[in-house]
Amino acid sequence: MRTGRLLSSPEEERLTRPSPFARRAARGSIADVLAAWTIKICATLAIASLVLIFVFIGREALPILTSEELHEEVDVPRLFLPQPGEEGGSEFAWRPVSTPPRFSILPLFVGTLKATLIALLIAIPLAVGAAIFTSEFAPSLAREIIKPSIEILAGIPSVVIGFFVLMVLAGWLQSVFGWTFRLNAVTAGVGLSLAVIPIVYTVSEDALSSVPQTYREGSIAMGATRWQTAWRIALPAASPGILAACVLGFGRAVGETMIVLMASGNAAVLSFAPTDSILTFSAAIASELGDAVHGGAHYHVLFFIGAFLFVLTFVTNLAGQWWVTRLGRKLRGELVYVPTMPSPHVATGPGDA
Amino acid sequence: MPTAAKIETKDLHLWYRTFHALKGIHLAIPSRGITAIIGPSGCGKSTLLRTFNRMNDLIPGARVGGDVLLDGASIYRDALSLTQLRKRVGMVFQRPNPFPLSVYENVAYGPKIHGMNDLHGRVRRSLEQTGLWSELGDRxxxxxxxxxxxQQQRLCISRLLAVEPEVLLMDEPCSALDPIATARIEELMIALKSTYTIVIVTHNMQQAARVSDYAAYMLLGELVEFAETDKVFTQPADSRTEEYISGRFG
Incomplete structure (x- = not known):
């Protein structure tokens, strides 16, 4: 390598001039560098926008923890602990515009959990069942019709689902079950399940379809029925993917706004009864943020709720991811298999001499 | 040839949609011992093997003509229980395909789905038969x-033995294995042949010569020759067999 020496002779210049081949390689490497930088910038922007969203929400939520001025109206204990009620006693109440305001987020939390739980209880069995049917039992023609049809469901705007539940389903359910409240956690959960089913179905179906055909052949060749093969071989082998599907479904159900806004009744009642009306986190933010005084206690509490939702879905996804990876490693034989039956060494039955 | 045929095919035809894969096979596979089916790629030997436990039923568009008898009874009759047939006629595949379960649960799978008793004893005996019991220790x-x-392939064999089959069908069981592993599987086959009727499809003519008692040579969907292995390899009756075993094609 030349170091700080000027070219002196034509001979040396000829030797150090890059060959045409090297020049082309250099041009290629410029394109490479450009491409690498473009990709890096795109990736950074994507991550940065996520971080910025979190920073923005966090910044607006932070005064709940730090602002002395705000603490006259609300602080963290008051979000979670019972407060003196209007007619004596104590209560968990979400009354953001009364005087004095009450900001207990517990009714919202329970409402969100109720709707999510009901939605998953309906959606997961239906979606996984449908996935098992199309991947294990249905003729290929039926699969080619059913799969895209359910996936199209995912494209239905949630406002349409909400409208349908509000105008049609809620009245029908009330007349069948005789509920006091037309809109309640169950109607919201049913509406949410319509949004969750396509996600859980698609991901589960892909997981089942990617189970190697050789497993099924091996099972069928042992004299197992298709049902036994699906239940005992294909389903366990696809379990990481199905679990991932459920985690995705949970995220969708917790965060979904328009359906619960329209179909839940929007009453912040602390109750574990599924037929009471509810107000969920997402619906509270959507319906109240526009009216909240900018910089006021209500405003910051809603951001605090947003941050809470963010952390909730983030932690769920992380835990789900960890579990999915673990299940996958177990299936591939990289982890010690936890026996579900006693080891043959332990057993000393009559035929085990 | 012994007269007691375990599996007998009578004018067996098979079509994959319009492709005529098996053309009138007449074959009587004797009870016990090892029968090898040899022939060039695409001659229908795997297809023939898969008619013995009706695995071809899974392929859309596959149609069977003629008949296959197991112990003299048709396995294509309407009243036949497919699960019972496949319990009697087990199959080992080209690539080892153990289930993504524990070793124990792999072997226990068959007895469980067939509701058989003495699970632990069965698992243990089947693993002992293939030598895995002592090799794996407490794993x-x-x-x-x-x-x-x-070991996966021997586990697949153990898995079959656990349901006490009568026939073992092996579809190129060693083609995914190295020579030492192949030798071990062959030893195992020879050890098992006094108890079970083994039918093996193989590409490897040395393997057929080493392990089998009877050999069937197939070409383009037809059975060219079937006789004792020694005879097929030393004095083939058909000139096409001779061309194949002497390595002129295939």
């Missing part, structure tokens, strides 16, 4: 997928 609960391919 019962390791995932079957963590075993090397040769």
């Amino acid at each position: 019962w609960h390791v995932s079957a997928l963590s075993l090397p391919p040769e």
Whole structure:
């Protein structure tokens, strides 16, 4: 390598001039560098926008923890602990515009959990069942019709689902079950399940379809029925993917706004009864943020709720991811298999001499 | 040839949609011992093997003509229970395909789905028969997928033995294995042949010569020759067999 020496002779210049081949390689490497930088910038922007969203929400939520001025109206204990009620006693109440305001987020939390739980209880069995049917039992023609049809469901705007539940389903359910409240956690959960089913179905179906055909052949060749093969071989082998599907479904159900806004009744009642009306986190933010005084206690509490939702879905996804990876490693034989039956060494039955 | 045929095919035809894959096979596979089916790629030997436990039923568009008899009874009759047939006629595949379960659960799978008793005894005996019992020691609960391919293949054989089959169909069971592993599987086959009727499809003519008692040579969907292995390899009756075993094609 030349170091700080000027070219002196034509001979040396000829030797150090890059060959045409090297020049082309250099041009290629410029394109490479450009491409690498473009990709890096795109990736950074994507991550940065996520971080910025979190920073923005966090910044607006932070005064709940730090602002002395705000603490006259609300602080963290008051979000979670019972407060003196209007007619004596104590209560968990979400009354953001009364005087004095009450900001207990517990009714919202329970409402969100109720709707999510009901939605998953309906959606997961239906979606996984449908996935098992199309991947294990249905003729290929039926699969080619059913799969895209359910996936199209995912494209239905949630406002349409909400409208349908509000105008049609809620009245029908009330007349069948005789509920006091037309809109309640169950109607919201049913509406949410319509949004969750396509996600859980698609991901589960892909997981089942990617189970190697050789497993099924091996099972069928042992004299197992298709049902036994699906239940005992294909389903366990696809379990990481199905679990991932459920985690995705949970995220969708917790965060979904328009359906619960329209179909839940929007009453912040602390109750574990599924037929009471509810107000969920997402619906509270959507319906109240526009009216909240900018910089006021209500405003910051809603951001605090947003941050809470963010952390909730983030932690769920992380835990789900960890579990999915673990299940996958177990299936591939990289982890010690936890026996579900006693080891043959332990057993000393009559035929085990 | 012994007269007691375990499996007998009568004018067996098979079509994959319009492709005529088996053309009138007449074959009587004797009870016990090892029968090898040899022939060039695409001659229909795997197809023939898969008619014996009706695995071809899974292929859309596959149609069977003629008949296959197991112990003299048709396995294509309407009243036949497919699960019972496949319990009697087990199959080992080209690539070892243990289930993504523990070693123990792989072997226990068959007895469980057939509701058989003495699970632990069965698992133990089947693993002993293939030599895995002593090799694995106490590693019962390791995932079957963590075993090397040769042990996986023997596990697949153990898995079949657990339901007490009568016939073992082996579809190129060693083609995914190295020579040492192949030798071990061949030893195992020879050890098992006094109890079970083994039918093996193989590409490897040396293997057929080493392990089999009877050999069937197939070409383009037809059975060219079937006789004792020694005879097929030393004095083939058909000139096409001779051309194949002398390595002129295939």
